[in-house]
Amino acid sequence: MSRIGLFITCVNDALYPQTPKAVVTVLERLGYEVDFPTAQTCCGQMHANSGYRDDAAKLARSFEEVFGGYEAVVTPSGSCAAMVRDQYPDLTGSDFGARVLELSEFLLDHAGVDDVGARFEHTVTYHPTCHGTRALGLGDKPLRLLRNVAGIELVDLPEADQCCGFGGTFALKNSEVSTAMLEDKCRHADRTGAEYLAAADNSCLTHIGGGISRSGGPRPIHYAEILAATA
Amino acid sequence: MNAKEEILARIGRALDGTEETVEVPRRYRRSLDEGTDVVELLIDRLVDYKANVHHGLESIEAALGEAKKVVVPADLPAGWRRGGAEYIEDDALATDELDGMDAVLTGCAAAVAVSGTIMLDAGPAQGRRAITLVPDHHVVVVGRDQIVGHLAQALPRLSRTDPQTWISGPSATSDIELQRVEGVHGPRRLDVVIADL
Amino acid sequence: MSTAFPKAAKVALGMPQLRSNLAHATGTIRGKRAAVAAELDDWEQLRDAASAVKADVQRHLPELLETFERNAIEAGAKVHWARDGAEANRIAARITREAGADEVVKVKSMATQEIELNEHFEAEGLAAWETDLAELIVQLAEDRPSHILVPAIHYNRTEIRDIFKGRMKDAPADLTDDPAALAEAARRHLRRRFLSAKVAVSGANFAIAETGSLVVVESEGNGRMCLTMPETLISIVGVEKLLPSFDDLEVFMQLLPRSSTGERMNPYSSIWTGRAEGDGPKDVHIILLDNGRTDVLADEVGRQALSCIRCSACLNVCPVYERTGGHAYGHVYPGPIGAILAPQLEPGRHDDLPYASSLCGACYEVCPVKINIPEVLVHLRQTGPHGAGEKAAMGAAQAVMARPGLWRAALRAARFFSRPWRRRGYVRRLPFPGSKWTVSRDLGVPPKESFRDWWKEHER
Numbered sequence: 001m002s003r004i005g006l007f008i009t010c011v012n013d014a015l016y017p018q019t020p021k022a023v024v025t026v027l028e029r030l031g032y033e034v035d036f037p038t039a040q041t042c043c044g045q046m047h048a049n050s051g052y053r054d055d056a057a058k059l060a061r062s063f064e065e066v067f068g069g070y071e072a073v074v075t076p077s078g079s080c081a082a083m084v085r086d087q088y089p090d091l092t093g094s095d096f097g098a099r100v101l102e103l104s105e106f107l108l109d110h111a112g113v114d115d116v117g118a119r120f121e122h123t124v125t126y127h128p129t130c131h132g133t134r135a136l137g138l139g140d141k142p143l144r145l146l147r148n149v150a151g152i153e154l155v156d157l158p159e160a161d162q163c164c165g166f167g168g169t170f171a172l173k174n175s176e177v178s179t180a181m182l183e184d185k186c187r188h189a190d191r192t193g194a195e196y197l198a199a200a201d202n203s204c205l206t207h208i209g210g211g212i213s214r215s216g217g218p219r220p221i222h223y224a225e226i227l228a229a230t231a
Numbered sequence: 232m233n234a235k236e237e238i239l240a241r242i243g244r245a246l247d248g249t250e251e252t253v254e255v256p257r258r259y260r261r262s263l264d265e266g267t268d269v270v271e272l273l274i275d276r277l278v279d280y281k282a283n284v285h286h287g288l289e290s291i292e293a294a295l296g297e298a299k300k301v302v303v304p305a306d307l308p309a310g311w312r313r314g315g316a317e318y319i320e321d322d323a324l325a326t327d328e329l330d331g332m333d334a335v336l337t338g339c340a341a342a343v344a345v346s347g348t349i350m351l352d353a354g355p356a357q358g359r360r361a362i363t364l365v366p367d368h369h370v371v372v373v374g375r376d377q378i379v380g381h382l383a384q385a386l387p388r389l390s391r392t393d394p395q396t397w398i399s400g401p402s403a404t405s406d407i408e409l410q411r412v413e414g415v416h417g418p419r420r421l422d423v424v425i426a427d428l
Numbered sequence: 429m430s431t432a433f434p435k436a437a438k439v440a441l442g443m444p445q446l447r448s449n450l451a452h453a454t455g456t457i458r459g460k461r462a463a464v465a466a467e468l469d470d471w472e473q474l475r476d477a478a479s480a481v482k483a484d485v486q487r488h489l490p491e492l493l494e495t496f497e498r499n500a501i502e503a504g505a506k507v508h509w510a511r512d513g514a515e516a517n518r519i520a521a522r523i524t525r526e527a528g529a530d531e532v533v534k535v536k537s538m539a540t541q542e543i544e545l546n547e548h549f550e551a552e553g554l555a556a557w558e559t560d561l562a563e564l565i566v567q568l569a570e571d572r573p574s575h576i577l578v579p580a581i582h583y584n585r586t587e588i589r590d591i592f593k594g595r596m597k598d599a600p601a602d603l604t605d606d607p608a609a610l611a612e613a614a615r616r617h618l619r620r621r622f623l624s625a626k627v628a629v630s631g632a633n634f635a636i637a638e639t640g641s642l643v644v645v646e647s648e649g650n651g652r653m654c655l656t657m658p659e660t661l662i663s664i665v666g667v668e669k670l671l672p673s674f675d676d677l678e679v680f681m682q683l684l685p686r687s688s689t690g691e692r693m694n695p696y697s698s699i700w701t702g703r704a705e706g707d708g709p710k711d712v713h714i715i716l717l718d719n720g721r722t723d724v725l726a727d728e729v730g731r732q733a734l735s736c737i738r739c740s741a742c743l744n745v746c747p748v749y750e751r752t753g754g755h756a757y758g759h760v761y762p763g764p765i766g767a768i769l770a771p772q773l774e775p776g777r778h779d780d781l782p783y784a785s786s787l788c789g790a791c792y793e794v795c796p797v798k799i800n801i802p803e804v805l806v807h808l809r810q811t812g813p814h815g816a817g818e819k820a821a822m823g824a825a826q827a828v829m830a831r832p833g834l835w836r837a838a839l840r841a842a843r844f845f846s847r848p849w850r851r852r853g854y855v856r857r858l859p860f861p862g863s864k865w866t867v868s869r870d871l872g873v874p875p876k877e878s879f880r881d882w883w884k885e886h887e888r
Contacts, residue, residue: 167786417649
């Protein structure tokens, strides 16, 4: 079995070490050998989506260099995977995106595993993040993995498919609209009564968690951390 | 340069370097599943639009209800003019005369079951557009063999360049809170008589 | 960069009635659209076909326009060309005068709103009466439309009742806010006008090159009234509205009603070809309008905006539109499609609109002609303009991220300087521009041990 390249994303690099740790835990539990190329930084999404194409293209080329040696690259971010798949063809002219898989894609489609042997005895509600669901087409893949976690109680999130209002620099440039979207998301999350709000992207969870930190509600958690849990 | 020449020149410049043609993938349906009962489906859709449905030419009288003055196209079959209503043939009636009619009785060119759409194309028994518009009650006779399942099956039956009106239920609006309300400017009552013609 | 949108959005967000009206209406239509789209098992194939037809039309626009013109003229129509809105308005006003009229009845038309035909007519001493219920409400209220399909979406039934009672001279004294009663009042108010109008102005949903026909899709019958009763008909049609053949309607007439009002088919569609003897207007005019469309066509990425069939599905699913309404966009085309169309139709203006999106992609998902709105938004953001501060920050971030050593050093520095907040776990207040974040959200604090440190240990 060839080694898997782990792309942790810049957000996790800076703020959430527990998420890539969880990815390593899950993949190693399933018998995969994981490699973390330390020269990795960022896929370039912030630059691309803010209109800085040249900057994004430089970062995209570095990304392809760093991960060029892996047949499969796994990342715990639907948004970053979608960036590589959708925008790299334009930025670098490559189809590198075919190799970059969001964790649930890797587990379900590549590894053929839908039960990772996790146990998590808590109530959890799941927010399908926009880029993962729509741009990458994850559908309910992360949720399918969560359903097979022992002890978990999943509760539906009302209006789950509505954006939380993050949108990268949108949260700053249109802070008021973003806040109005966030308030609705936090209210719906709180109403579920769940202990945790899971999602496939820590950037969205940074936003939702930042709101919940003030308004109260479930604790944000990347779903990879639930898959890694065994007690 | 006149406006036409200038616009065409602008388009030419805008398209400079663009590849010639885009293949259109036509993998969509052109018919419903075999065995679909298109008459039943049409009735279901019409009822959903709050149109009234009747069966057989003998039901025309009931479909016309209280209407006393009924405008009809001059070529409407004599056998359709049933009951005690006064049938007035449209001989370029003035608008005010049309406005004084209680109902209009016509045939149609085709009907699409899946969307509940009745199509007029100024053909036999249909008359000009104004007669099916100004009176507040439209009774339309649909022959069973005029009913097709799918829109794509109906288009070839229409006269492409004569004035067409596609009717799907009575006049309606969704302009207030996006909730559909029947009845604005077109006929507020639509009665459909399904018959073997 | 213009900051008109964020400012106007802030105002709209402070209007609870507006927000509740919008949430209610868009919520209703979202559900209806999803249900009727799901009924068709070939919905995606229809979208693929529609998208390709529109792209192909754009590539063959000159031939198709000439074919359309030739066939329409042969059928008895008079065809005019207008480089911009002013030219189209002049032509329409001249035809109206020549018909001996000083007023027109109007079918709801985005093109005529775009070129401000009503305002132009008023300035020339002519009157233009809107006949679509929602347009009538907006015109009576002396307001602006806030939605492509339902221009009065920002009003609820009670507000509409009040507008009618206050401004419609023949409104019944006991008018209630029952939508059926409101529709009845509009019927009575407009009936005489319809039956006596000499000239009507319309747009068109589709123009069919093969036959020279125009198609108008509507619900109320006001369209049929305008297209049938007057002696003179003036239709103002954007050059992008062409379809090659009559049979293309088998695609578009499935997609449009289900995407717009969430119906299997809209109550009325009218298709006419030039003049018909003894049936409808005797004097039929078509004004083919450019007004910036050829500029949009010149942008290889942005031109897909010209495929728009004005269904407004993208508005109804947009979380930004739902919260701000249409007026905040400051253009006749609001919502996601407006955010890509307005800055292209009027270059140099509306440059803040491409940023009025979280790029959530809901618009692309529902678009019946598959306009990749997020792609065009990102594309338009490239032309900026970008503020000096932002540019510097983005450049610096890129410089750091392009060098792994610098990136690691930056992460270490962030962990070091954020120590004071680590125990609490979050930051509540940051200086500008971080304050734009912390105005409503806390920010997490970098951890003591990074993943990289853990990995070093783990690898051993």
